[in-house]
Amino acid sequence: MDEWIASFHILTLGPVASYIAKGTLFTVIVSTVAVLLSIVIGSVLALVRNYATAPQYRLFHFLAAAYIEVFRNTPLLLWIFIGVVFCPVPEFFGHPLFGLSSVETKMLFKASIALTLFTSSVVAEIIRGGLNSIPRGQFETAYTQGFGTIKTMVYIILPQAYRNVVPTLLSQIITTIKDSSFMANVATIELMSRVRKILSTANRFSGQDTINVSDVFVLYGTAAIIYFIINFSLSVAVRRMQAKRGAA
Amino acid sequence: MLGNMFEGFAWDLVWQFRATFLLGFLHTLETSVLAILLGLSLGLTFGLMSTCGKKWLVGIARVYVEFIQNTPLLLQVCFLYYALSFSGHGIGILATGIVSIGVYHGAYMAEVFRAGIGSIPKGQFESAESQGFGYFGVMRYVILPQCTKIILPPMANQIVNLIKNTSVLYIIGGSDLISLTYSFVTGVNTGGAYGPAYLICGLLFFGMCYPLSTLAGIWERNLKKRDQLSGALKE
Numbered sequence: 507m508d509e510w511i512a513s514f515h516i517l518t519l520g521p522v523a524s525y526i527a528k529g530t531l532f533t534v535i536v537s538t539v540a541v542l543l544s545i546v547i548g549s550v551l552a553l554v555r556n557y558a559t560a561p562q563y564r565l566f567h568f569l570a571a572a573y574i575e576v577f578r579n580t581p582l583l584l585w586i587f588i589g590v591v592f593c594p595v596p597e598f599f600g601h602p603l604f605g606l607s608s609v610e611t612k613m614l615f616k617a618s619i620a621l622t623l624f625t626s627s628v629v630a631e632i633i634r635g636g637l638n639s640i641p642r643g644q645f646e647t648a649y650t651q652g653f654g655t656i657k658t659m660v661y662i663i664l665p666q667a668y669r670n671v672v673p674t675l676l677s678q679i680i681t682t683i684k685d686s687s688f689m690a691n692v693a694t695i696e697l698m699s700r701v702r703k704i705l706s707t708a709n710r711f712s713g714q715d716t717i718n719v720s721d722v723f724v725l726y727g728t729a730a731i732i733y734f735i736i737n738f739s740l741s742v743a744v745r746r747m748q749a750k751r752g753a754a
Numbered sequence: 755m756l757g758n759m760f761e762g763f764a765w766d767l768v769w770q771f772r773a774t775f776l777l778g779f780l781h782t783l784e785t786s787v788l789a790i791l792l793g794l795s796l797g798l799t800f801g802l803m804s805t806c807g808k809k810w811l812v813g814i815a816r817v818y819v820e821f822i823q824n825t826p827l828l829l830q831v832c833f834l835y836y837a838l839s840f841s842g843h844g845i846g847i848l849a850t851g852i853v854s855i856g857v858y859h860g861a862y863m864a865e866v867f868r869a870g871i872g873s874i875p876k877g878q879f880e881s882a883e884s885q886g887f888g889y890f891g892v893m894r895y896v897i898l899p900q901c902t903k904i905i906l907p908p909m910a911n912q913i914v915n916l917i918k919n920t921s922v923l924y925i926i927g928g929s930d931l932i933s934l935t936y937s938f939v940t941g942v943n944t945g946g947a948y949g950p951a952y953l954i955c956g957l958l959f960f961g962m963c964y965p966l967s968t969l970a971g972i973w974e975r976n977l978k979k980r981d982q983l984s985g986a987l988k989e
Contacts (some may be wrong), residue, residue: 567841579960726837
């Protein structure tokens with residue numbers, strides 16, 4: 507019983523609580539930014555893969571398809587490892603920032619790039635699904651109204667495609683929040699890695715001689731509850747949206 | 755540059771240690787196959803539970819699916835591993851990985867089964883029952899065979915994700931493909947051959963996943979075509 511009280515005591519310590527809270531914030535921000543950037547990259551990839559089929563654009567079509575397939579069929583962790591070795595870091599991220607050391611901000615940048623590249627392949631396929639659901643007539647009508655290819659895409663096709671895939675993109679944020687935990691393998695920035703780090707020295711905070719199984723339950727339990735609250739509220743929002751659309 | 759991608763010595767090193775990559779590949783394959791079997795049986799069980807209509811069984815299945823789907827696999831692996839080893843009941847890294855990956859993807863597969871069973875018209879259940887089939891008979895001989903076409907594409911995608919997710923074993927010190935590749939490129943005697951080693955590792959994963967996800971795409975397109983055809987016929 508004493509062990510459990512000591513374990514819960516860890517959470518009441520101010521620095522520990524704010525360390526975990528900041529980790530949660532990093533998780534949410536990194537995932538949201540990654541998904542937003544992925545929508546930009548993914549849209550370009552999806553458009554090129556879907557519509558650059560004329561012989562003179564064959565190369566771009568092939569490159570977009572290759573990008574999507576390569577990232578979709580290899581694990582995120584591989585890309586994080588590759589990013590750690592190969593990704594150049596701009597000057598801005600070479601300094602201590604957001605309460606992280608300069609080593610950590612560099613890692614944050616590299617791992618976020620890897621996460622974004624990985625996520626954009628998934629988002630590209632989601633947007634492609636949205637593009638494919640648009641009837642051919644929309645293109646033809648736009649052309650007869652004098653729209654060029656680019657204007658047709660930007661003003662007619664893409665807005666409708668985005669509208670169709672908003673729920674799927676929202677649930678992609680859930681997936682990305684979970685995927686961001688893979689950063690725990692290379693740096694202690696987001697929620698998962700911070701909880702893991704606290705656990706490795708839990709006896710110092712709990713005042714016990716050893717790290718006990720109660721520490722594992724309390725710390726990972728807390729992290730699980732935080733992840734669950736964020737992701738479950740998002741998935742409830744997604745379901746509401748889909749139900750509304752189904753009814754409409 | 756490029757992690758010695760074009761250096762002869764780096765490729766020599768990878769070739770010399772080819773057994774390491776093969777071992778990692780086999781461990782990843784073993785973990786995947788066993789986790790798929792566990793995931794499929796959990797998925798079928800909970801998928802049936804959530805379509806059986808009994809409130810408390812549906813409730814249990816919902817809690818399982820929601821809780822597992824809304825927390826990261828990495829957290830589940832760490833939780834299981836540390837909880838077991840700190841309480842003195844450690845079952846080893848490989849078994850921990852198989853159990854947690856199986857349970858995680860079981861939740862997704864349960865949803866696939868649920869959607870598949872849900873897509874079968876009510877009349878099928880009723881007429882099967884009127885022919886004297888019991889619950890399991892109805893499922894085994896009438897409903898599940900009809901679901902197969904709908905279930906196959908998302909199931910193949912789940913298996914692709916499962917294979918990629920075996921990389922979570924790295925955090926608890928596994929010996930799967932990713933973990934062995936990483937210790938190869940950072941090892942004292944073998945370090946430095948980043949480019950070739952990551953390329954080989956990526957190719958091995960790609961070789962496992964690409965055929966499956968391509969197959970899933972083809973099945974899905976065929977299904978859509980058939981839907982459109984039957985929709986047109988009805989009109």
